[in-house]
Amino acid sequence: MPYDTRPWKGEIACGSYEFCACGESQNKPFCDGSHEAMNTGKTPTVCDIAETKNYAICMCGNSNTKPFCDGSHKKLPANNPNVTPST
Numbered sequence: 587m588p589y590d591t592r593p594w595k596g597e598i599a600c601g602s603y604e605f606c607a608c609g610e611s612q613n614k615p616f617c618d619g620s621h622e623a624m625n626t627g628k629t630p631t632v633c634d635i636a637e638t639k640n641y642a643i644c645m646c647g648n649s650n651t652k653p654f655c656d657g658s659h660k661k662l663p664a665n666n667p668n669v670t671p672s673t
């Protein structure tokens with residue numbers, strides 16, 4: 587699964603959005619329907635954005651506040667040289 591190790595950061599305008607939760611979208615952070623085409627078993631995270639501003643959107647799949655980044659990506663082995671990936 588091509589999740590990323592860092593959040594997507596950028597401005598998002600007010601509105602209702604479907605954010606990619608499977609990691610396969612070619613239009614991240616937004617869903618492009620790849621979860622259906624690739625039968626990932628995941629569905630997008632639907633979220634109403636109430637304020638136009640910059641956001642950090644989780645691209646690692648580990649945030650507890652999806653679609654927003656909560657910093658969990660910092661614990662990934664790829665971002666933490668002190669952690670050895672489990673096998």
Ligand code: FES
Nearest residue numbers: 645646655658659
């Ligand atoms: S990118 Fe997933 S918690 Fe930050």
